[in-house]
Amino acid sequence: MPLREPRRVLVTGGAGFIGSNFVHYWCDRYPVDRVVVLDLLSYAGNRRTLEALEGQENFRFVQGDICDRTLVDALLKAENLDTIAHFAAESHVDRSILGPEAFVRTNVLGTSTLLEAFRQRWNKRGCPQSDRFLHISTDEVYGSLGPDDPPFTETTPYSPNSPYAASKAGSDHLVRAYRHTYGLPTLITNCSNNYGPYQFPEKLIPLICINILLGKSLPVYGDGQNVRDWLYVGDHCSALDVVLHKGTPGETYNIGGNTQIKNIDLVYTLCQLMDELAPNLPVHPSRDLITFVKDRPGHDRRYAIDASKIKTQLGWTPQESIQGSLRRTVKWYLTHRDWWEPLLSEEYQAYYRQVYA
Ligand code: NAD
Numbered sequence: 296m297p298l299r300e301p302r303r304v305l306v307t308g309g310a311g312f313i314g315s316n317f318v319h320y321w322c323d324r325y326p327v328d329r330v331v332v333l334d335l336l337s338y339a340g341n342r343r344t345l346e347a348l349e350g351q352e353n354f355r356f357v358q359g360d361i362c363d364r365t366l367v368d369a370l371l372k373a374e375n376l377d378t379i380a381h382f383a384a385e386s387h388v389d390r391s392i393l394g395p396e397a398f399v400r401t402n403v404l405g406t407s408t409l410l411e412a413f414r415q416r417w418n419k420r421g422c423p424q425s426d427r428f429l430h431i432s433t434d435e436v437y438g439s440l441g442p443d444d445p446p447f448t449e450t451t452p453y454s455p456n457s458p459y460a461a462s463k464a465g466s467d468h469l470v471r472a473y474r475h476t477y478g479l480p481t482l483i484t485n486c487s488n489n490y491g492p493y494q495f496p497e498k499l500i501p502l503i504c505i506n507i508l509l510g511k512s513l514p515v516y517g518d519g520q521n522v523r524d525w526l527y528v529g530d531h532c533s534a535l536d537v538v539l540h541k542g543t544p545g546e547t548y549n550i551g552g553n554t555q556i557k558n559i560d561l562v563y564t565l566c567q568l569m570d571e572l573a574p575n576l577p578v579h580p581s582r583d584l585i586t587f588v589k590d591r592p593g594h595d596r597r598y599a600i601d602a603s604k605i606k607t608q609l610g611w612t613p614q615e616s617i618q619g620s621l622r623r624t625v626k627w628y629l630t631h632r633d634w635w636e637p638l639l640s641e642e643y644q645a646y647y648r649q650v651y652a
């Protein structure tokens with residue numbers, strides 16, 4: 296463990312996919328730090344993901360809304376927090392198409408509430424330059440690339456296309472403005488698509504794994520030629536660690552896996568892995584389940600991240616190979632049915648019918 300002053304970290308959205316992976320990573324790596332999770336436990340939040348930490352002295356879970364200013368003020372003060380790692384968000388593009396308002400509320404108003412609470416607390420604490428507000432954002436704010444376009448850099452103009460991406464862009468702009476206007480020690484990261492354990496079943500990789508296990512059709516939007524740049528969630532956590540410790544306040548860092556894959560190729564790979572690893576699948580070979588369905592409205596064609604700034608300035612590169620970590624992820628969904636099965640609730644079935652009907 297590195298020698299350093301203990302930090303007191305508020306992790307918003309710490310019961311979600313990336314937030315929970317980050318909390319496990321952080322508590323493991325920095326056991327002297329205080330970690331307080333603030334999570335509303337929306338449909339995407341799952342307290343069971345953090346149960347191994349419950350009861351540990353330096354960990355606390357608070358169920359609550361980042362839009363609740365009174366609660367956020369009280370937490371920042373009572374816990375004397377010096378760091379915010381802000382993951383909480385509505386995060387699924389398809390849901391943002393069905394209902395954008397929740398995205399504006401949580402992603403824009405929620406971030407604005409946190410920033411204002413943090414600003415006032417930071418002033419009261421005497422404006423320590425070592426405090427940090429780390430805002431976790433997405434590459435989707437940059438819009439869509441053509442097949443031969445160079446990957447997104449930190450200076451690519453924002454051009455968000457979905458309500459999700461637009462709400463994240465709005466939150467990024469607020470963070471930037473708080474740095475520019477008030478000098479807050481903020482950092483922004485824009486990351487590509489993550490995969491790994493504890494991802495909610497609605498996202499592509501868990502959805503395909505789970506549907507194969509249940510013998511359900513595998514919905515591929517449009518022609519399946521859309522490209523995403525995939526990053527293992529553990530690599531995202533190590534990048535955030537590096538940004539928090541070495542990043543320059545006011546800066547933005549792109550984080551990506553340098554692994555561009557067409558959706559249909561990814562689905563084929565997942566089918567192959569499942570066929571190899573899962574005994575007694577309801578349908579074998581599982582690629583027989585692939586079904587091309589109506590495209591997502593406004594579906595971005597391609598994302599790709601140029602992560603050379605974080606590499607050259609902070610020395611971070613992803614450690615995981617896609618082959619190894621996809622295999623591990625597939626195995627995780629195979630062996631953690633008890634984690635994902637309860638999430639296939641009535642509410643989820645209703646959502647599923649709405650999107651895929
Ligand atoms: P997720 O949907 O799995 O988790 C979001 C968490 O936020 C949940 O635990 C939920 O309960 C909580 N939450 C929602 N509204 C809240 C509110 N009002 N107050 C408090 N908590 C609330 O999302 P994720 O995939 O873990 O993404 C985390 C962050 O990373 C998001 O900001 C997202 O934009 C960003 N991001 C995600 C990806 C990806 O591939 N998943 C890639 C780049 C960036």
Ligand code: TYD
Nearest residue numbers: 388488497498499500514515516521523558
């Ligand atoms: P997703 O995991 O929703 O992430 P994002 O939309 O943020 O990139 O989807 C990844 C890609 O997979 C995206 O191009 C949409 C596509 N997709 C499908 O083809 N079928 C599906 O059922 C889902 C959920 C996604």
